[in-house]
Amino acid sequence: MDHLPVYLSLLLIISAALLVVTALIRVAGLRLGEFTIPSFFVVMYFVTVFAGCVILLFGLDEYALSIGVRNPDIVLKLFGFSSIGMLMVLSGFVFANKAIGVSPPAPARITLVPSIAQQRWFFIGLFAVSCAVLALYLSKIETVAITAALSGDLVAAAVARTNMGTSFENYWRYELFFRYVMDLCVLYFVADFGMRPGVRSGSLAASSLAVASFTAVMSIEKSPIVMLLVSVYLVLVLLRGGRYWQPELKYFAPVVLGLAALMYMLFMGAFDLVTGLEQLAYRVLTGQIIPAYFYLERFPHEVDYLWGLSLPNPAGIFPFDSYPLTIDVASVINPGSVADGVIGSAPTVFWGEMYANFGLAGVLVSSFVLGVALFILGHVLGRLPLSPAMIATTVALAMHYRFLTATGVSSYLFDMRLGVILAITFLALVLGCRKGRIWRSRRVTRPSASRKPTVSVSFRATT
Numbered sequence: 001m002d003h004l005p006v007y008l009s010l011l012l013i014i015s016a017a018l019l020v021v022t023a024l025i026r027v028a029g030l031r032l033g034e035f036t037i038p039s040f041f042v043v044m045y046f047v048t049v050f051a052g053c054v055i056l057l058f059g060l061d062e063y064a065l066s067i068g069v070r071n072p073d074i075v076l077k078l079f080g081f082s083s084i085g086m087l088m089v090l091s092g093f094v095f096a097n098k099a100i101g102v103s104p105p106a107p108a109r110i111t112l113v114p115s116i117a118q119q120r121w122f123f124i125g126l127f128a129v130s131c132a133v134l135a136l137y138l139s140k141i142e143t144v145a146i147t148a149a150l151s152g153d154l155v156a157a158a159v160a161r162t163n164m165g166t167s168f169e170n171y172w173r174y175e176l177f178f179r180y181v182m183d184l185c186v187l188y189f190v191a192d193f194g195m196r197p198g199v200r201s202g203s204l205a206a207s208s209l210a211v212a213s214f215t216a217v218m219s220i221e222k223s224p225i226v227m228l229l230v231s232v233y234l235v236l237v238l239l240r241g242g243r244y245w246q247p248e249l250k251y252f253a254p255v256v257l258g259l260a261a262l263m264y265m266l267f268m269g270a271f272d273l274v275t276g277l278e279q280l281a282y283r284v285l286t287g288q289i290i291p292a293y294f295y296l297e298r299f300p301h302e303v304d305y306l307w308g309l310s311l312p313n314p315a316g317i318f319p320f321d322s323y324p325l326t327i328d329v330a331s332v333i334n335p336g337s338v339a340d341g342v343i344g345s346a347p348t349v350f351w352g353e354m355y356a357n358f359g360l361a362g363v364l365v366s367s368f369v370l371g372v373a374l375f376i377l378g379h380v381l382g383r384l385p386l387s388p389a390m391i392a393t394t395v396a397l398a399m400h401y402r403f404l405t406a407t408g409v410s411s412y413l414f415d416m417r418l419g420v421i422l423a424i425t426f427l428a429l430v431l432g433c434r435k436g437r438i439w440r441s442r443r444v445t446r447p448s449a450s451r452k453p454t455v456s457v458s459f460r461a462t463t
Helices: 005-028 037-057 063-064 071-098 117-139 145-150 156-164 173-193 199-215 223-239 248-267 275-285 290-297 327-332 350-358 360-382 388-405 416-431
Strands: none
Touching: 005 071, 037 071, 037 275, 037 290, 037 360, 063 223, 063 275, 071 156, 071 290, 071 350, 071 360, 117 199, 117 290, 117 388, 117 416, 145 156, 145 248, 156 248, 156 327, 173 199, 173 388, 173 416, 199 223, 223 388, 248 275, 290 327, 290 350, 327 388, 350 360, 360 388, 388 416
């Protein structure tokens, strides 16, 4: 009973924040039940940031308590910054809508355009190149983490995971192909199969998904395989008019959850599927926000604000050495990992890095700018007809910017991954324009709320 007034106060604060968030969503004209890049970001922010803060506020995560997330003042400050970040992102949506005049993204206002042979061969070639890069990468790895984990040596698996990622020289170059380009190809093949089912398109979709699934689990990371499968489901969502709820979800969700729980059993030592599901739930809800607690604890009390030192310095053109922010925070969270030869990394929600560099001003400005950018991007993509290439691009970009709920903005300032995705999309559109299909679209009136969304499908002569 002594804590009852505190809990009631927390509930009041949470309710007030939710009311303001709901009002801003309505003003911006955003529909959270439809898949667009802005709506997907908001949903993921609620799940991985806002909900995690609520769990930490009430002290429900034993792992967080065990590593030192105990100071109620910092936890409350964490909730405050998370709420401010969300409110500023939504304010950016409203600004883009009301001040700039950008209409809300509308996935149901689309014409579907089938693929053509040139585009298929283009993506087949990209997939082949990605497989070649994957083979080259694996040839330079002494021990693949998943083989060590399956043999029962979890310590060796953790070291192998470090060697496959953080400690691997120029890892980002290989990852660009076997993760991002390959996943984009998978989404294209799945969308192509969804538009024109057949043995050939089905074989391409299944085989590419199998290879991409291996790359997602080979370093015993749990998130990549889950995000890959979620991406495949989002392709289906776009093909069906844009609503998140589809009948297949009742089969898809148990499969994804069961697979993730099984990975926790095999790679993280969970005793059974129930324990694996419990660990998965806390990992999803609080895993990305817990490091933000240590960002707030460490800056500026133990370390002064970085004033941009953690931001990228490509080719050393600026007169400073980049501060290894995520590695530094990881060593604070788990100091014993360094002694074991494991170089950890503790990224967190995008505003965490901006806070460590610029304090509250960094949180306010970065969140607002991000909101404006996401709203405009969603609007532009929502105006284009959906070919398999555009479906793949829309889903890939949604997943790309979803990671801002779990990583800093520095990797997005000189965004090689975004450049590659857009370059591939542009080339695919050029190939499609040769047959006069990609840019041919018409306005389709948004259906009323009482009717299911309809999508006009155009099937002119195909190659």
